[in-house]
Amino acid sequence: MSALLAVEGLEVVHRTGQGPLTALAGVGFELAAGEALGIVGESGSGKSTLARAILGLVPARAGRVRWQGEAVAGAALARLRREVAIVFQDPLASLDPRFTVEDSVAEPLAVHEPSLAGPARRRAVASILERVGLGAAFLGRRPHELSGGQCQRVAIARALVTRPRLVICDEPWSALDVTTQAQVAALLGELQREQGTALLVISHNLALVRRLCERVLVLYLGRIAELSPREALYAAPLHPYTRLLLDSVPVLGRAPRDLAAGEPASPLAPPSGCAFRSRCRFAEPRCALAPPPLEAAAPGRLVACLRAGEGVAREGR
Numbered sequence: 001m002s003a004l005l006a007v008e009g010l011e012v013v014h015r016t017g018q019g020p021l022t023a024l025a026g027v028g029f030e031l032a033a034g035e036a037l038g039i040v041g042e043s044g045s046g047k048s049t050l051a052r053a054i055l056g057l058v059p060a061r062a063g064r065v066r067w068q069g070e071a072v073a074g075a076a077l078a079r080l081r082r083e084v085a086i087v088f089q090d091p092l093a094s095l096d097p098r099f100t101v102e103d104s105v106a107e108p109l110a111v112h113e114p115s116l117a118g119p120a121r122r123r124a125v126a127s128i129l130e131r132v133g134l135g136a137a138f139l140g141r142r143p144h145e146l147s148g149g150q151c152q153r154v155a156i157a158r159a160l161v162t163r164p165r166l167v168i169c170d171e172p173w174s175a176l177d178v179t180t181q182a183q184v185a186a187l188l189g190e191l192q193r194e195q196g197t198a199l200l201v202i203s204h205n206l207a208l209v210r211r212l213c214e215r216v217l218v219l220y221l222g223r224i225a226e227l228s229p230r231e232a233l234y235a236a237p238l239h240p241y242t243r244l245l246l247d248s249v250p251v252l253g254r255a256p257r258d259l260a261a262g263e264p265a266s267p268l269a270p271p272s273g274c275a276f277r278s279r280c281r282f283a284e285p286r287c288a289l290a291p292p293p294l295e296a297a298a299p300g301r302l303v304a305c306l307r308a309g310e311g312v313a314r315e316g317r
Contacts, residue, residue, distance in 0.1 A: 016268070043204075097144060181205070223291065225276065
C-alpha cells in the first residue's frame with residue numbers, strides 16, 4: 001500500500017525553565033489510506049506531541065511530514081489540515097460552550113467548503129449527526145446540555161463532516177465510561193470501514209487499540225520502542241517495555257509480571273543509551289552506551305532493543 005501519511009525522523013524539543021525537553025526523537029512511520037495505526041505509551045511518551053507535530057501545531061526541530069507524497073509546508077499544510085481531522089480527549093472542553101451543536105459541526109464546512117451554505121449545509125450537518133447516533137433534535141443544543149458521550153459524538157461528527165482522509169483520535173474516550181468507550185470505538189470502526197477513512201489512534205487503552213488498529217506503534221520517552229502488526233505484537237511483544245504495557249492490563253487469574261520497576265525517567269534527564277534501561281531488568285552495560293537503533297526483527301516488525309533477538313520480552317509468559 002502506498003503511504004497516505006509519511007513521518008520521517010521527527011524531532012520536537014520544548015524549551016523549559018529547567019532546560020530543553022526532547023518530546024520526540026527521530027520518530028518515523030507510514031500510514032496507508034484506510035489503515036488504522038495505534039500509538040501507545042505511558043503519559044509523557046510523546047503521543048499527543050506527535051499528533052500536533054503532524055498537523056504543524058507544534059514546531060519540529062528536525063524531520064519531515066509528507067502528505068500523499070508531498071512535503072507538508074505552505075499550500076500542502078493547508079491541504080493536510082483540510083483532509084485531516086482530530087478528535088480530542090476532553091469532549092466538553094473541545095466544544096465552544098457558546099455554540100449550538102449545529103454551529104460546532106458546521107464550522108469546518110464554513111472554513112473548508114464556504115460554497116456549501118444555507119439549507120445544504122444544514123442537511124450535511126443533520127446527516128452526519130444522524131450517522132453518529134444523534135438526531136435533528138440535538139441541532140439546537142449546547143455542550144452543557146449533553147452527556148460526555150453525546151459531546152464526544154458531536155466532536156466526531158465535527159471531525160467527519162468534511163469527509164477527511166485521516167482522523168487523528170487523541171484519547172477520544174478517556175473521559176467516557178466503559179460502555180460509552182465501546183460505543184465510540186465501534187462507531188469509529190464502522191466509519192473507517194464504510195468511508196475508507198484512515199485512523200491514527202492515540203490511547204492508553206490497549207484493549208480498544210487492539211479492537212480498532214491493524215498495526216501498533218509503541219513510544220517511550222519520545223522514541224519508538226516497537227512497531228508491529230497488531231496480532232504479532234499482542235501475542236509476542238519484542239520489547240520489554242511493550243511487555244510491561246501489555247501486562248499492566250488486568251487479566252483475571254494472572255499475577256503481575258516483574259519485568260520493570262519504578263516510574264519513567266524524567267524527559268529532562270533521560271538515561272544515557274536506551275531510555276528504558278533504568279526500568280528494565282534485562283539491561284546490560286552496553287545498553288547505556290547509545291540509543292538502540294530501530295531495526296527489523298521480523299517481517300513488518302521493528303524494535304529498538306539490543307536484546308530483542310534473545311526473546312527477553314517473552315520471559316514470564
